[in-house]
Amino acid sequence: MSKELKTGIIALSIIALGIWGYNFLKRQDVFQSGARHFFVEYDNINGLSEASVVTINGLQVGKVDQITFNTDPEKKGTLLVRFSLENSFEFSKNSVAKIYPAGLMGGQNLAIIPDYTGSKALSGDFLKGEIKSDLFSAVGEKFNPIQSKLENVLVHVDSLVMGINQTLDKKARQSLNRSIIGFEGTVYNLNKTMRSVNQLLEDNKVKVNVTLDNTKKITEDVSKITEDLAKAELGKTIKKLEGTIDNVNGLLTGMKKGNGTLGKLVSDDKLYTNLTNATKEMEELLREMKLNPKRFVHFSLFGKKAKPYNEENNNNNVSNDK
Structure with missing residues (x-):
């Protein structure tokens, strides 16, 4: 084998290893040919990056391949995410x-929330995208309305304080x-x-307790008297007393009308005059x-007669013999 051929083989191997290493760092397997690819559109990816993990029910099934801006003029500014599933x-x-x-x-991943209704998702289909807020984002979202309200309150408080300062002059503030x-x-x-009252109560604690005990005893006695009155059939006694009063009222009414001997004596003036x-x-x-x-x-032996009645002497309380 010539020296040039060896050099070429080594160069091709280095290039292949470089490509494989680059894709490995991006978590892309160049030897995997059966992966499915799907697309999702987002207005904001919230820090999602290429090579982020894709999971289904917590299991890693793929990774994010590419994130680009959407070329559709009607969706200008939206982000298009392409991810692959090896499952x-x-x-x-x-x-x-x-x-x-x-x-x-930090860092963001992509989770597929599976739905089994409708037609089956095929490679190249678009899925609906959502973003789950993290802890700090959720706190920020909850705090933002509160912050705005707090700022409005502070503004009103500042205005109120300024108004009070403008309304109250130096003498009014001193007053x-x-x-x-x-x-x-x-x-x-x-x-x-209050301290004096507490001290007074503390000093007279025994007397107060005795007074409370006496009050309790009086209350018990009153309760007993009430119970005795209830047992004594006070209602019947009152009814009898009412009947007696009615009879007396009837007697007085008869006397007033002149009925009966006592009534005639009271109301008949002639009888009163005769009696007088x-x-x-x-x-x-x-x-x-x-x-x-x-x-x-009269016992006179000589037949002497008594002197007749003399009204004047009688009225003067003088005897007729004088």
């Missing part, structure tokens, strides 16, 4: 190619400071009063019997 696993065209974080250290100082003094005095006159005559008779007993009991 014969079958799925439909409705499956999703989702970009997801490879780990906390506000004095009010705050006075409020602080009030709080201090209130705390001092009889009482007066009885009084005069008793006085006459007292002053002139001889007119009623």
